Amino acid sequence: MAAATHGKRRYETIDLTGDDDSTYGSLRSRPSPGESITQSQRDSWLEQGNEEDADDIVISSQDGDGTAMASYQLYGVLHTKIVGVQYYTGYATIGEYVVVRREPSNPYDSNALRVENVQRDQIGHIPRAMASKLAKYMDSGALLVEGCLTGSVGTYDCPIALKLFGTSDPVERANLRNQMKADGLPLEVIDQREKEAKKRKAEELKKIAAAKKDKAKAGKAGGAQKGAHFSQTDMAGTLSQGGGNSGQSLEELMGTSQRFNPRELGEVTEKFGAGEDALAQMPMAECPSKLQTRLLPYQRQALAWLLEKESPELPPVGSDDAVQLWKRSKHNPRVFTNIATNFSLKDKAPTLASGGILSDDMGMGKTLEMISLMVADSKVFSTSRTTLIIAPVGVMSNWSEQIAQHIKPEHALRVLVYHGSGKKPMSAEDFGEYDVVITSYGTLAGEYYLRGKKDPPTVPRPQGLYSIKWRRVILDEGHIIRNPRTKSSLAATNLMAQSRWVLTGTPIINNLKDLYSLVRFIGLTGGLEHLEIFNSILIRPLNQGDVNASLLLQALMATICLRRKKEMKFVDLKLPELSEYVHRIDFLPHEKEKYEALQAEAKGLLNTVKRKGKAQDTYRHLLEMLPRLRQVCNHWKLCGDRVTSVLSELESQKVVDLTPENRKALQDMLQVSIESHEDCPICLDNLHNPVITACAHVFGYECIERVIDTQHRCPMCRAEPLDLDTLVRPAVELGESVDQPDIDPDTTSSKVEALLEILKASHKKPGTKTVIFSQWTSFLNIIQTQLSAHNYTFARIDGTMRASARDAALTSLNTNPSCTILLASLAVCSVGLNLVAANQVILADSWWAPAIEDQAVDRVHRLGQTKPTTVWRLVMDGSIEDTVLEVQKEKRKLMMTAFKEKTGKRAREGATARMADIARLLR
Incomplete structure (x- = not known):
């Protein structure tokens, strides 16, 4: 046994890998391929160096990932103790954040809860009686448990406060409170919050009643003159049906559009x-x-x-500064404390x-x-x-x-x-x-x-990128x-x-x-390098408006990040002005009728899903409606009924043969998932290199590749056989639809007419060149037809084109004075291109993630741009596109309500949140 010193105490280090039955050892067998485990179990497996096999494990829907419960509410604080500290060497001090981890495979107690410091060294464990109460809640994901030391570590135990976080869903919250009350777990925080909420609601009802009373009195006095002062100015900001009056100047169009600065909220950095x-x-x-x-x-x-x-360099002796969140103690200069986690090191300098x-x-x-x-x-x-x-x-x-x-x-x-x-x-x-x-x-x-290697990756290696310690690594x-x-x-x-x-x-x-x-x-060291700690100290508190978390984030960003904007005066790029507008357009009557019919169909599907649960086929139909609603805003002919035919092909058999017809059907279904911004069910994050299996399940390629390496079956339905050759990729590299809608060249739409109106007005200003971005190449096809009909010279870049063709399009935009328009796929052109030859951007449809749009705009408004730049966002008034702008605004505020967020939810609550997002879009 090796000795370790902690403050005034002396610890004995015991080898927990042996057969010593006197210890409360941590033993975790490897999950079987495809086994559904909790995130904490998965993290435990990763900690043992098994990243190689991590992606073939399906995370339990009851946990998710380190941020899966980011918006959970605090229910109460349980004061208990850590026992068995004499057997462990974990270093901890009063006020330090510690990790409480389930250990279901512990041979001495299947309810075991081990306590670790931020360096993952074990301090001890929660007493058996208390662990037996908490284990079932942690295993089900009903409670998230966080610990903070409230006293000094003694010879055998240490006091600890356990914060119990639970669901914010009203129905589930009531059930959880009843269960916790029966088990004698504390509920003082949630009880007080509900008491205050009831009080606020009562006050609001009183205000509403008083307002109604006042309004009734006012109505009697001024009802005779109601509407007398209505004027045409009340309609300012909205284009007339069909895209506005022909021949308008740019200035007139700007006057009827809403001035828009999408970045005024500021990114978190x-x-x-x-x-x-x-x-x-x-x-x-x-x-x-x-x-x-x-x-x-x-x-x-x-x-x-x-x-x-x-x-x-670490802060010098006597300094009150923090370097990378590490601060030197004034009382003992040999002690360093991390201001984020309160983790302390004595007689040892932290690694910077x-x-x-x-x-x-x-x-x-x-x-x-x-x-x-x-x-x-x-x-x-x-x-x-x-x-x-x-x-x-x-x-x-x-x-x-x-x-x-x-x-x-x-x-x-x-x-x-x-x-x-x-x-x-x-x-x-x-x-x-x-x-x-x-x-x-x-x-x-x-x-x-x-x-082909089954053992965990080891570093260093004899050859390759992992054979050398680089002077520096740069991630572009x-x-x-x-x-x-x-x-x-x-x-x-x-x-x-x-x-x-x-x-x-x-x-x-x-x-x-x-x-x-x-x-x-x-x-970075000190604890924030672990996801669950980063979530507990920063993500959830920030979501809940914690001022201290905001200050901590400010300190973190100041120490690791340098962020300057082009508009800052001292930068002095002398870039010309960037003006951004939301250009709102009215539907024509027949367009409005089609949009409302599609919206009604989507609302009906939503009610079916809510009433019967998330049946896979019905849910896919619903997801497919969202991009169709957005497409009908561009042109009503774009939104074909793809999914119905796809599902009818697949419903009769669990796994389909990959005939050319079935492959096309699977690609259509994959396209729905891409356009709906679904997540990979293995890593629970956005789809990366999306593929679909012959059993119609969509994954990120890297994740499903790891599964195939070990088990050769689908982790969702267990269908087999499954190998890399049976995975179906998108029709084109970037998942862009290659559908060619059958549209009469003479049939346009309100949005196309509004776009042409802007081009006509800007064409009056010599030297103006425009980049038109759209998510859908099929819509670019429609615009292209109209541009040809109006004798515009244009170029085009999208994901279906070869690199040489893209280069030729850029050359034409840059060197050909008569080429005044570039049609561009948003996915292709958001990064890596210099488009300063243009000075006007039209965003024909809005992307869920605003950062993608910002990157696209910055291809034009960047160093080297010499002309004032104008950005137009085309939005159909009163449509789903309005809500997309709201989603963007919330993403800019870092609110966790957008589609790619699963934070703060267990799987069931996550599905509920997803439904809430969809309901909001269909309002």
Whole structure:
């Protein structure tokens, strides 16, 4: 036994891997392939180094992931103790956040609850009697239990307060309260909250009654004059039917549209990061002598920040500052405490992360700023001097071109593009011959998860990207790893590197869990690198308006993230003005009739699902209605009835033969899931590389690939056989519909007419070029027909085109003066393209995630743009598109109500929330 010291106490370290029956050991057998387990069990399996097999385990619907209960309410606080501390070495202090974890496979107590500190070292366990009460609630997901030490650790035990969080659903809350009351569990917090809610409701009812009384009196006095002052100005802001009066100027169209600044709410990194005044005062670094391009002042500030973050230093003795949330004790300078988790270290300095998140606005030169860091870093390190850059395939060439462009020829860096089937096996010494190695996320994941290997991945390795400790790793478009369980995320996190950098203009796309993945990659220590702790300390408290959580997030962002916007005065990009408008359009009578009929059908399906439960076929019909409602806003002919025919093909047999007809039917069904923004049922996050099985279940490719490697059957219905060759991919690479609706060229729509009205008005201004974005290539086809009929010269880029054709389209937009319009698929053009040849953007339909639209707009309004830029969002008045804008607004506020959110819900509650979202869209 080894000795360990904790404060004034002495601990004995006991090997729990042996057969010592006197210990309360943690034993966890491997889940069988496809076994449904809770997230805590899955995390336990991951902790043992089994990431290799993680994706073949289906997470229990009763738990989900670390954020699955983010919006649960506090029911009460249970004061108890931790026992058996004499057997464990976990270091903990008063006020420290600790983890309470179920241990169902413990051989001494199947109800066991072990208590760990943020470093996952066990402190002890909850007494048997109390554990027997709580275990059933934790296993079912009814309660989330968090712990905080309320006293000093004694010889045998330690006092602890357990916070009990439960559902916010009114019906389930009543049932849960009754069960907890019967078990003698505390309910003081939820009781007080309900008491206050009843009081507020009574007061509101009194106000409503008083208001009605006053209104009745006013009505008698002024009823005779009601409506006398109605004027045409009450209708301002709405176009007339059919798209407005012909021949209107741009100024007149702007006058009838709503001025719109979608980013005025600020992203979380702007709201909680450093303010503009503080950013303006940041020190500047000298421009590196090896750099050919002269850095702008704000880029020199970025370089100084990058250099500082690569060499972080702990706060000096006597300082009250916090560095990466670590603070030195004033009373004992040998003690460091993490201000987020209260975890403390004595006589040992915490490990500081080298690196951070560079989140400057798109188009401000993040690539140049990182190149300047490479040539400014002249320090000699014991590790490699080679920088590894991981980027999307379409952006890899940009890095090598930018490096050659910005560095003086006599100081040229040796660059290796490590990608494709032609790459050779390389050792650490081989990579060390280069200054920069550029690879893709796919290559990285492929090397981390070696095909055919069943043992957990080990690092380092003799060859490949995991054979070397890199000087630095740079993730370009780093939000790609925002799902913490994808191959790319785990592969990036397990790289060996001295410094780690994330480049992204959108560190948060959907929710704060996106930020967690980046925190984990960077290597922040102290507890926030664990998802359940990140959720408990930041995500849930922020959702519930906790001021302290807001301050903590501000401190976190200030220490790891640099975010500047193009509009900031000190940045002084001298970019021309960006004006954004919501252009509202009235349905024509026949369009309104078709829309309302489709809406009524959707509401009927919604009522059926609510009444009978989520039957798979009915639910798919309902999901398919949502994109159809959006499509009818563009053109009523777009919304064919795809799913009915698909389901009729599949309902007679569990697994269909992959005939050409059935393959097309499956692709149609997969398209419904893509357009409905469904989640992968294995990782519970957004679909990544979506595929569909012959039994009609949709997964992210990386997740189902792991299942196939181990069990060869569908984890949803257990259908077999299942192999990679039977997976059906989208009809085109990016999941864009290739449907060609049968539409008379002379038949347009209100939205098409409004779009043509804008083009006609803007055509009066020489030099105006327009990019028209749409989610649906079929709608681009309709627009293309109309552009040809009106003699416009245009180019087009979408996911069905070869790379050479896309390049030719860009060349035409950039060099051909008569080519004034680019038709663009939103999915293809949201990242990686420079479209400054255009100065007007029309968003023909709105995307659920506003960050995607922002990226698309920033392809046009970026460094190099010389003309004022105008953005039009076309919205059918009183339609689902209005609600989409509301969803975007809430996403910008980081509220957890959008479609990709499952936070705060168990599976049943998650389905209820999903239904609530759909009901809201169909109101």
